[in-house]
Amino acid sequence: MNLKTLAEALGLSQTTVSRALNGYPEVSAATRRRVEEAAAQMGYRPNSRAKGLATGRAMLIGQVIPTSTEHEMVNPVFGDFVAGASQNLARAGYDILLTRVPGDDEGKVYREFRARGAVDGVIVQAPAVNDERIALLNDIGLPFVVHGRSTGVDLPYSWIDVNNTQAFRRATEFLIQLGHRRIALINGLERMDFAFRRRKGYTHALEAAGLSSDPILMCTDEMTEEFGFKKTRHMLSLEDPPTAIICSSILSAIGIRRALQEAGLVMGRDLSVITHDDDLSYLKNGQDLPIFTATRSSVRMAGELLADALVQLISAPDEGPITRLLEAQLVVGSSTGPAPLQAARLG
Amino acid sequence: MNLKTLAEALGLSQTTVSRALNGYPEVSAATRRRVEEAAAQMGYRPNSRAKGLATGRAMLIGQVIPTSTEHEMVNPVFGDFVAGASQNLARAGYDILLTRVPGDDEGKVYREFRARGAVDGVIVQAPAVNDERIALLNDIGLPFVVHGRSTGVDLPYSWIDVNNTQAFRRATEFLIQLGHRRIALINGLERMDFAFRRRKGYTHALEAAGLSSDPILMCTDEMTEEFGFKKTRHMLSLEDPPTAIICSSILSAIGIRRALQEAGLVMGRDLSVITHDDDLSYLKNGQDLPIFTATRSSVRMAGELLADALVQLISAPDEGPITRLLEAQLVVGSSTGPAPLQAARLG
């Protein structure tokens, strides 16, 4: 079923049918109704490629599957993010074109997207500090929005980010107010912008309180459960262990919990934990009573917002970059409590 | 940069350039080299839509984001699955077209895929018992492979599945051999085929051992951490609590662990746990020394295999359905041990 046969069946020209279906005014209400009914009844849908070729738009948004090069790990927030993005993109008639990057050359994929006209825009995930993808996309003129920002990149570009610095500053201050003095940081890879910023927030808060940050209490790696577990186990074995840990991922926080359990310690009493919580659909931190005290920000909502921004950017490219900074909520659960007395802990 | 300008720049016809680039034999080696070099140097890539329109192939595989209707939860294995699938699809020149289903009408999306010619085939996730999508896709003639099977569907169709029945039978037998008699099942939604089969394997093993399955020890729901936690907590409060739990997801198993911790019990000693493990990249069950005893099967590898199968199906539609049953490994970790003596437990 294509336009031609539909038009013939209706005794109309392709032009008229096309216009009727696309809401142009040059067609009478009666004809439009007739056309729409016939189209619905015969199950006609315009061929995507033909339509795209004629209009010059692919109605597709490019998305590279965000995997870390080192461990072939898929970003755990990807599913929720893409569910959010996809939902709002669909409203504007877009689908997502998903592709993997062979090796590490995401730039090559973007160049190809552009050359092939495969997509109308892209969403950039997990920006690093000084991320070179931004300049590249600017160069080749492919509309894009970044999920996060990139410290060190001066070009104007569109982004939506969580205020990571502020979130981790607040989390740290919160612990300090509870009397904690030795606060550890289990962070993501610090070449990633979000991790870089979180560390900044953490150290700033410590400094502001007159505390020095101890390198031995700061670690950074891929945010797996095991990472949280191993680092916590290690830190608990230190001569002067931390009384609190701030953690960049709920997965690693689960690892922390496991290490505490193994050591026979009670979370929130013997050791306080605050984690960042992306509010993943499959790993809820408890709705009414959160398990972990957390800096919370829905990654799904971020996906929705990025989708809207990109759609707007594509339809009005000259209106300048869209930027938006989201504040994370600090939700208090049962994983934090006052710092244990030194005496008690030694005894 | 399009074919026309490239051909003009080379002083050749579009035909020759197209053929040179697509490896047709009717072009001399010298010309081919010249064309290829010019194309590489000028960064020419054929326009996707134009090529697709001419060839009638979209070089796109449709994939609906698998979300549960009830809780808007994205399937946690989705990221890893799609990473595997995407990798092997890319080798064959395909990308993934990702879309969300508004409401619950996945069939509508497939019909549209077909009518619009948007994709060359689709991957069907999370089949239910008597899944109606299979008949629909058969009807409309869109090539597809199912990730899993659908009990009750008699039509021939292509699928790749883990032997869920066998996996859970073995897991149950393993616990029985360890002396366990009260074995609980924390299962996924049993209208899903995988959960239906797992329960079958579980009850079969119990029956074979002359044990009756106790409804109070079997529960089924979305496999979240919280579900594992709450159900375990509840079961521990029973008059005659289980000494072992079999669980369908590592996320729920983590919830089980939390409940045990809360109750002051030690996993593997006071209560044994076996979980299914999809070998998710972001939630590894420990490589050398698994945390949980588990029935393991890599969902990423499943993605790779499904991709290969679908590509083959598209290129040779008449060769009949492709089916493959994968066996899960039973890996033994420290979450299982001999059943505690009744006396010891009561005391």
Next chain:
DNA sequence: TCAGCTATCCAAAGCGCTTTGAAAATCGGT
């Protein structure tokens, strides 16, 4: 009745590619 509008519809070009059918160039054999 007819010019001048507007409302309605249409033929054909064009999007960038592949592919068919034919022409031109090259070659070996006599």
Next chain:
DNA sequence: ACCGATTTTCAAAGCGCTTTGGATAGCTGA
């Protein structure tokens, strides 16, 4: 030197849609 076979190249049609630039029909007012 010439012919048939083989290579190599090309012009043009076609994929299914949108959109431009008319054409036609139906009205209005004089």
